[in-house]
Amino acid sequence: MPEKIKYATLLEVKAAVRKLGIKNSRAYRLRWQEDPRLPANPYIDYASEWLSWYDLCGSERPIEKYLTLAEAREAVARLGIWTVAHYSTDHHKDPKLPGDLRFYPNFKGWPEFIGKSIYKDFYKTLSEASRAALALGINSYHQYTTLKRYKADPKLPANPSTIYPDWQNWKHFFGTNHLVPAYESYELASAAAISLGYPTFK
Structure with a gap:
């Protein structure tokens, strides 16, 4: 069997790779045999010219994130x-x-x-804030924000979405997405608030 004739330079390899639309090393390993002149390991065959897979494929190197x-x-x-x-x-x-x-x-x-x-004085987690709001009988955006009932508990922030990174939405906050069970009545919520030592809203 005649020896496989490879491209003479890495520049020719780049042209062939880009013509095939190969964008990364994984795609190259899956598809290099589509061109009989492409080597299995171009970084070995063209070691003196090799820079990176990004250079070979003409793709942009992703920006690395801060390490710490x-x-x-x-x-x-x-x-x-x-x-x-x-x-x-x-x-x-x-x-x-x-x-x-x-x-x-x-x-x-x-x-x-x-x-x-x-x-520093807010509840540490979204779950704690949610339970505290429900304990006060607050179960809607209108009650929490428009009526400002959150003020009944100084540990509740005015806008929890800016405080807790795991915030999703108000329905999630009030338990309608089953984060925490909602109280069936204000009376039950009030009783829970008292038992937990939370201030009640009048």
Whole structure:
């Protein structure tokens, strides 16, 4: 069997790869045999010219994220971000910031991450805040925000969506998505509030 004739230069390999529409190393390993002149391991055959798979395929190298939570915190401070909502809209200004800070295993919640004093007296988790609101008989956005019944408990934030990173929506917050069971009546909620030591709303 005659020896396979390979491309003389890496530049020719690049042209062949891009003609096939191969965009990454995984696709190359699956499809390199579609062109009999392509080698199985171009980084070996063209070692003196080789740079990377991104260079070979003509694809853009993805921007690496900050390696540590501390680096991400510094970047967030530079951008002047101090709420979850602000992060959601502005984190893209630094492409090295992930879309979700839970990307970092040691991320323990937005209050601890941002270190702002306005967070220190709020419930630590969304679940705690949700249960406290329900204990006060608050079970709708109108009651919570428009009537400002959250003020009956100083540990409830005015806008929980900006405090808790795992916020989804108001239905989720009030338990209609089965996060926590809703109380059947205001009387039951009031009794629960008293038993838990929460202030009641009059």
